[in-house]
Amino acid sequence: MKFLAEIFGELGGTLLFLKTIMTTLVNKKIRRSDVFTQIWSVIIASFPTTAMAGFFVGAIMTVQFALLMNEFGALGYLGGLSTSATVREIGPLLIAFMLSGKVGAFTSAELGTMRVTEQIDAIRCLGSDPLQEIIVPRFIGIVIASFFLLGFGLIMSIFGGMILGDIFAGVNFQEYLRHIPTVVNPVSILFGTVKCGSFAVVTATVSTYKGFTTTGGAKGVGKAVVSTSVMTMILIVLMDWFTSFIGDIVLQIARGYRS
């Protein structure tokens, strides 16, 4: 019982924090240079991992699909299908896990340290709003950078798929690319982008919230980082299910209109 109460308490706290971030974002002036610095540092931190992961995901998806499609003699659609799966599902999920592991952990540790060394109190005492100064720029930074990373990861995955498609299934580059536009439609791109954005919001909110509310010295910072990772992982998976569910409903309605 107590355990459940704790979980809902955490969720409520996170949601309230998101609301505070939003009101600050709307009502206060956020310095552009701060935001750019954050976007930049998130991208720099995740660039190599995204490149690697994107490349291998593309490669793995291609190998998997090639095994299946060879049986049906549909190898021509190899590029289209594996890219579509990456755009809609694997890409956003991968970027989200990477962000939460690298940037989320970093953010909560950084903010947690600032909290326990009273730097956040100091900001307040110097007549500035800590939310406006340090929280909102980090939040926007993570969300915007995630879209860049998604795009970049996607390009790398196509690249990986092309190479493996050629080596493994004998599908040359042109053929691999030819059917991507037919299978990957704007709807799947929209799906992928929405998913990626919502996962990034989860990571950004949880990590800033956990960092901002850290108590109890170095141990407290450690705890904040651990609970950030656990909470983001769980929420991302739930969010994935939720967005797929909503997306499905939206698609059904749209189809209903068309016919």
Place this chain on the structure above:
Amino acid sequence: MSIMSLQNVKVCFESQVILKSINLEIKRGEAFVIIGPSGQGKTTLLKTLSGLVTPQNGKVFIEQKEWLTLSFKEQLPVLRKMGILFQKNALFDSFTCIENIAFPLQELGTLTEREIEKKAEYFLDAVGMAHARDLFPDEISGGMQKRLGIARALALDPEIIFYDDPTAGLDPITAKKIIDLIIFLKNQQDSTIVAVTNDMNRAYQLADRIGMVIDGGLLMTGTPEETRNHPDLRVQQFIHGNLTGPLNAMT
């Protein structure tokens, strides 16, 4: 006229009562020094006065405004008139020394880059740290961090300045210099000072009034003269640093 006052203030952390029913008025232009044994609530009292700690009970008035009822936006102009030196300095560790001082000035949004730099350099120089301009806080010594903390607290020309243990970790000569600087700045700008220190000589030198915190309460407040001659044995034991006396019976 009082610039800050506490009425029946009670502060708890978790279930532990730290301050119980404090009543205190700080007058404008006064230097109030808080003394008392370690861990009895001096820092907590200072933070309550500056509005950083929210009491469970009682009222906090800062500049005649009931602090806890104000929104952050309403608190802002008052906060900008305050400077605070934290006991553990709370320097921004990702900023260099000069950037630490420049930060509050940039936030004002009324000064040009050149003016900010000049002002920050002035304060850095005032605490004798001009040579450490571009070093980071963890690259300078403990005493230098303290001085940098003071410079940052002074950057906004505050009317109310809180110093939590400004001379801790400093050698006697630097400690004296820092106290002289604090007194000089106070006289120059007619500011109000609340300071925590356990160095009785410095306390007498700085204070208009001294308050002693013991066991979550204000045991006494009075001028340095009154403190010296206070009849309570605990006060006498504390200011003379005697190893035996009624204070040992506590904690």
